[in-house]
Amino acid sequence: MSEKVILQASELVKYYPIKTGVIRHVTGHVRAVDGVSFELHQGETLGVVGESGCGKSTLGRLLMRLEEPTSGSVMFDGTDMYDLRGSAMRKLRRDIQIVFQDPYTSLNPRMTVGDIVGEPYDIHPEVAPKGSRRKRVQELLDLVGLNPEHINRYPHQFSGGQRQRIGVARGIALNPKVLICDEPVSALDVSVQAQVVNLLEKLQDELGLAYIFIAHDLAVVRHISDRVAVMYLGKIVEIGNEEEIYERPTHPYTQALLSAVPVPDPELKDSREQIFLAGDVPSPANPPSGCRFHTRCWRERTDDQKTECKTVIPELYEHADGSGTHLSACHFAKVRYNLV
Amino acid sequence: MKKNSNGTVPIIVDNNRWVATDGRLLEVEDLEVEFRTREGIARAINGVSFYLDQKETLAILGESGSGKSVTAQAIMGILDTPPGYVTGGSVKYCGVDLLTLPDKERQTVRGAQISMIFQDALSALNPVFPVGWQIAEMFRIHRGMNKVDALERTVSLMERVRIPAARERVDSYPHQFSGGMRQRIMIAMAIALVPAILIAVEPTTALDVTVQAQIMDLLKQLQEESGMGLILITHDLGVVATVADRIAVMYAGRLVELADVIELYSDPRHPYTMGLLESVPRLDTRRGETLPSIKGLPPNLLAMPAGCPFHPRCRFAIDQCATGSPPPLESLEGYKPERFAACWRVGDSELAHSGHPQSGEVN
Numbered sequence: 001m002s003e004k005v006i007l008q009a010s011e012l013v014k015y016y017p018i019k020t021g022v023i024r025h026v027t028g029h030v031r032a033v034d035g036v037s038f039e040l041h042q043g044e045t046l047g048v049v050g051e052s053g054c055g056k057s058t059l060g061r062l063l064m065r066l067e068e069p070t071s072g073s074v075m076f077d078g079t080d081m082y083d084l085r086g087s088a089m090r091k092l093r094r095d096i097q098i099v100f101q102d103p104y105t106s107l108n109p110r111m112t113v114g115d116i117v118g119e120p121y122d123i124h125p126e127v128a129p130k131g132s133r134r135k136r137v138q139e140l141l142d143l144v145g146l147n148p149e150h151i152n153r154y155p156h157q158f159s160g161g162q163r164q165r166i167g168v169a170r171g172i173a174l175n176p177k178v179l180i181c182d183e184p185v186s187a188l189d190v191s192v193q194a195q196v197v198n199l200l201e202k203l204q205d206e207l208g209l210a211y212i213f214i215a216h217d218l219a220v221v222r223h224i225s226d227r228v229a230v231m232y233l234g235k236i237v238e239i240g241n242e243e244e245i246y247e248r249p250t251h252p253y254t255q256a257l258l259s260a261v262p263v264p265d266p267e268l269k270d271s272r273e274q275i276f277l278a279g280d281v282p283s284p285a286n287p288p289s290g291c292r293f294h295t296r297c298w299r300e301r302t303d304d305q306k307t308e309c310k311t312v313i314p315e316l317y318e319h320a321d322g323s324g325t326h327l328s329a330c331h332f333a334k335v336r337y338n339l340v
Numbered sequence: 341m342k343k344n345s346n347g348t349v350p351i352i353v354d355n356n357r358w359v360a361t362d363g364r365l366l367e368v369e370d371l372e373v374e375f376r377t378r379e380g381i382a383r384a385i386n387g388v389s390f391y392l393d394q395k396e397t398l399a400i401l402g403e404s405g406s407g408k409s410v411t412a413q414a415i416m417g418i419l420d421t422p423p424g425y426v427t428g429g430s431v432k433y434c435g436v437d438l439l440t441l442p443d444k445e446r447q448t449v450r451g452a453q454i455s456m457i458f459q460d461a462l463s464a465l466n467p468v469f470p471v472g473w474q475i476a477e478m479f480r481i482h483r484g485m486n487k488v489d490a491l492e493r494t495v496s497l498m499e500r501v502r503i504p505a506a507r508e509r510v511d512s513y514p515h516q517f518s519g520g521m522r523q524r525i526m527i528a529m530a531i532a533l534v535p536a537i538l539i540a541v542e543p544t545t546a547l548d549v550t551v552q553a554q555i556m557d558l559l560k561q562l563q564e565e566s567g568m569g570l571i572l573i574t575h576d577l578g579v580v581a582t583v584a585d586r587i588a589v590m591y592a593g594r595l596v597e598l599a600d601v602i603e604l605y606s607d608p609r610h611p612y613t614m615g616l617l618e619s620v621p622r623l624d625t626r627r628g629e630t631l632p633s634i635k636g637l638p639p640n641l642l643a644m645p646a647g648c649p650f651h652p653r654c655r656f657a658i659d660q661c662a663t664g665s666p667p668p669l670e671s672l673e674g675y676k677p678e679r680f681a682a683c684w685r686v687g688d689s690e691l692a693h694s695g696h697p698q699s700g701e702v703n
Contacts, residue, residue, distance in 0.1 A: 051548035052519070159637050160404075189403040190575060194619035194633035201630070216548065219578075223621035223631060246623065260549040261623050262578030266601045269582045276557070277550045279504075280518045340623040 006177055006210055007040040007063070007096075012072035014058055018285060030285045032058040034234035035072070037316075040178065043204065045211040047225030047242075049218055049257070051281055055234040056214045060182045063212060064098050065089070077177075094124050097176040101183035103163035107155040113166055114151040117141065120173040127174050140169040143206075144199060161192035165199065172203060180212045185220060197224060218261050222246055230254045233284055233292040236316065240326030246340055248321040250333040252299045258339040272339075290314075291331065305332060357453060357536060358434040365537055365569045366392040366415070366454075371429035373407070373414050375641075376422060382641035384410045386593045387429070389669070392537065395563060397570040399580040399601075401616075402590035405638055408573045411590075412539045415571075416456050417446055433537070452482045455535040459542035461522035465514040471525045472498075472510030478532040493532075501528045501558060520551035527555070531562055538562075539571045544579060556583055577620050581605060586677070589613050592639050592649035595669050599679035609672065609681040611654045611691065648684065656691050660684050 013036075015029035033055040040046050048056045061067045063074060065081060073080045081092055097120075100106035107116055118137045121128045128136045138148035144165040155163055164184060171179050181200065185193040197220060203209060215221050221228060222242055229239040230253065238251040249255050256275040263272065277296045282288055288295045294309040301309065308331055318325040319333035373385040385407045392398050402408040413419045415431050417438065430437045433454060438446060458464040466474060475497060476490035485493070491510065498506035501524040514522055523543065530538055540559065544552040560583065563570055574580060580587060580601070587604045589597040589612065597610040608614045615634035636653040639645055645652055651661035661667075661684055669682040685691045 051550065161637065189638075190577065190616060191403065191619050191634040192637070194621070194631040197621065198630050198633060217621075218549070219621040219623045222623060256550060258623065260553040262552075262576070262582045263623055264577040264581045264605065264617065264620050265622075266581045266584075266605050274553060276553060280520050280551065281548075 004042045005039045006042045006077060008038075008075040009063070010037045010073055010075075012036045012059070012062055012074065013070045014055075014062055014067060015070045028285055031234050031287060032284060033062060033069075034287075036231075036234075036236055038229055038236065038239060040210050040212065042177070043208045043210055044227065045204065045213050045225045047221035047228040048212060048214045048231060049216060049221050049228060050231035051216065051257075053233075053281055053284060054231040055284070056231050057182055059231075060098065060180045060212065060214050063178075063180055064096060065093075090124070094127065094174040095177045096180065097171040097174060097178075098180040098182065099164075099167050099171045099184045102187050103160055103167055104187070106167055107163055109155055112152050112154055113141070113146075113158075116155070116166060117169045117173055120170065124174055137169075137173075140173055141166075143172075143203070144169045145195075159192070160188050161195055164188060164196050168196070168199060168203070172207065172209070175207070176209065178210045178212065180214070182214045183216070184213075186215060186217060193220070200224065218246075218258065230257065233281065233287050235292060235329065237293065237330070238326075238328045239316065240321075240328075244321055244324075244326040248323065248326075248335050248337065249339065250319045250321050250326070250328040250335050251293075251330045252297050253293045254328075255336045255339055256298060261340075263340070291329075293330075299332065299334075301332065356448075357534075358436070358449075360394065360434045360536070363394045364391055365394055365434065366571075367430075367432040367435075368411075368415065369430045369432070371411065371414060371431065372427045373410050373419065373424060374427050375424050377642075380642045383644070384424070384593050384641060385414070386666075388590070388593075388595050389429075390588050390595065390598060392569045392571060394536075394569055395567045397563070397572060397583055397585045399572045399574065399584035399587045400590060401574065401577070401580055401587055403575055403638060405592070405641065406590040407593040408575075408590050409541055412456065412541055412571070412573050416454060416539065417450055418456075448482075451478065451535075452533040453535050454537045454539065455530040455533070457523075457526050457530045457538065457540040457543050459545060461519070461526045461546070462514060464526060465522065467514055470511045470513055471517070472512075475525065475529050475532060478529060482533055494528075497528045497532055498525070501525075501531075502554075503528075520547055520554065523547060523551075523555055524558070527558065527562075531566075531568075534566055535568060537569045537571065539573065541573045542575070543572070545574070545576065552579070559583075577617065589616070592644065593641065594649065594666065594682060595680070596650065596683070597679075597681045598669070599675070599681075600677055603675070603679060609679075609686055609691075610683050611656050612650050615653075615655075648682075656685055656688075658685065 012033055014033040015031055017026045018028045018030060020027045036059060050056050062069050073082060084092055114137050117140055118133050121133050138151060141148045146165050185196050188196060213224055225242055227241050228245040229236045232253050238254045256277045259275040275298055279296055282295060290310045290312055291314050314329045314331050316327040316329045319328045321335045369389045371385055371388045375382040375384055388411060400408045414426055426439060431439055472491060472494050476494045479485040479490035479493050495506050495510055503521055503524050544555050584601045587601055588595055591612050597613045608617055618632040619634060621631055634653050639649050647662045647664055648666050651657040667682045667684045669680045672679050672681060
């Protein structure tokens with residue numbers, strides 16, 4: 001990991017229109033991502049966690065430019081990627097690649113493994129000249145721990161974990177600088193999940209990749225991430241390094257989330273204090289005013305404080321966490337230990 | 341008192357419910373299930389035995405293809421036949437073998453006394469009927485209630501599982517509910533007739549952690565109130581650790597280990613259980629080096645290896661493991677309640693106590 005910032009997102013916003021009636025009249029917006037800023041350093045892993053509907057996958061799609069943002073910018077190596085057009089954009093796409101969640105639907109069943117992993121070279125022929133492609137694909141298969149001889153097989157001949165390796169091989173085919181992993185292990189069995197996590201870590205060491213690791217499994221994220229961003233209803237509520245988020249969280253949502261994760265140790269079940277959150281995540285089409293978490297917040301506050309939560313949107317500020325400070329978006333941020 | 345159709349064991353019936361005189365609700369013995377497919381016969385379950393007592397939570401833990409869901413289907417009697425066939429063993433509920441009961445009698449048990457929560461609530465609910473109608477169906481069919489009474493019971497049941505504004509939402513359709521709420525509706529249906537046994541297949545896998553905690557808490561409360569036995573079928577080692585009393589670990593259609601929850605986590609005795617516990621990333625371990633993983637893949641049920649099905653992936657395997665019949669599930673000495681493991685080397689000093697749960701390591 002180096003100090004060089006490779007990707008910088010500022011105030012990213014993505015609204016999806018809600019259309020109703022015969023004339024498809026726009027009646028509102030789903031605020032999937034609503035003002036997200038962060039930096040990603042070279043060779044670093046940034047974990048993004050949150051519950052379903054918090055906008056973490058939309059964020060991944062925005063960073064891939066599979067979606068155009070409603071506003072905001074992403075600087076990649078010093079240029080705003082949303083300003084690029086034509087061949088400049090095409091060139092940049094080599095540097096940011098993605099691995100999808102479901103290894104069963106993200107690979108074309110009618111293509112051989114060689115065609116799937118080699119397809120990026122059809123689109124970016126300058127990376128590998130035609131004659132060398134087969135060899136290059138075999139090298140990639142070997143790198144991700146698959147048998148290079150299996151280049152002519154079809155996806156259905158592989159298990160879930162092996163398919164995810166194919167997806168990873170395709171993701172790194174163009175030597176990207178950033179790999180976006182959208183729930184890459186959540187569809188896999190535990191014993192196989194560890195194999196894929198280890199593969200991702202090995203590739204990062206060997207190739208110097210930076211990862212955006214999007215997942216809902218907080219334990220996997222802790223294992224792989226240098227820094228972690230916690231999202232709630234389209235906003236980052238807390239961001240810091242792995243230790244700050246897991247050992248010294250200051251935002252009540254992060255604290256509730258951590259306390260809710262079951263730990264695979266029956267002897268700890270009575271000693272862990274669990275914070276129960278009432279209800280479900282509100283709809284992103286109509287997020288609560290002020291702090292978006294105020295409808296489910298468990299922290300005791302005075303009436304004046306509650307009014308502030310309801311009316312004033314908290315920004316990400318450095319808050320003391322007992323041993324230093326890290327960014328948290330709560331008016332009354334307060335550190336809590338021993339949640340994990 | 342009534343005699344069952346086998347004519348042997350008398351069943352005590354209390355309020356439409358069979359009573360387990362010795363507290364033992366369910367006893368599964370040597371259950372065998374096979375799937376007859378065009379590619380060959382897949383033996384999905386090979387001689388699985390376990391029991392469930394009142395108020396107890398038994399977790400069946402296994403990865404995809406281990407046979408845990410098929411076990412549940414065989415107990416419920418909802419196996420798709422063909423291709424699935426129960427080819428041996430018995431499933432005794434209150435001492436009566438359900439597998440030999442005529443369909444009609446079995447119907448009175450299914451849903452009313454043994455009920456099930458399915459994994460995917462959206463596909464398990466019928467999208468074209470209001471949820472209230474679907475829950476009320478339990479009362480109409482099994483209890484013969486009229487529509488008005490059944491609906492009244494439904495509303496109070498929806499309140500029980502804490503669905504807000506139950507009376508207004510009773511006429512809503514499944515797609516109008518969130519994932520957590522749909523799961524609650526499934527639970528409401530499953531507990532409608534106060535079953536003696538609830539089988540929950542991956543009840544929280546599709547849910548977010550904060551909602552997961554709410555659902556598991558709800559199940560626990562219901563269990564305490566009615567003395568219901570719970571069979572939790574899952575692959576989530578975290579959920580199991582927090583709610584189970586005993587754990588049965590399945591691999592390739594066999595039970596490989598069965599033990600009390602604390603003993604299983606602190607001192608796993610089967611190499612597969614050891615590998616499984618080591619390979620789970622934990623919230624309380626730091627960003628580490630390599631995560632221990634089990635090499636290789638689960639076997640194909642159509643082409644099972646000879647000997648112990650786990651031996652190609654096992655780091656302790658010896659020659660004996662690769663030939664002959666698989667090791668039987670044997671009782672280990674000196675444990676109360678009894679614990680079992682199916683491994684030739686279970687008494688071996690190299691293997692005994694070599695499973696180090698990650699909590700012991702410092703990263």
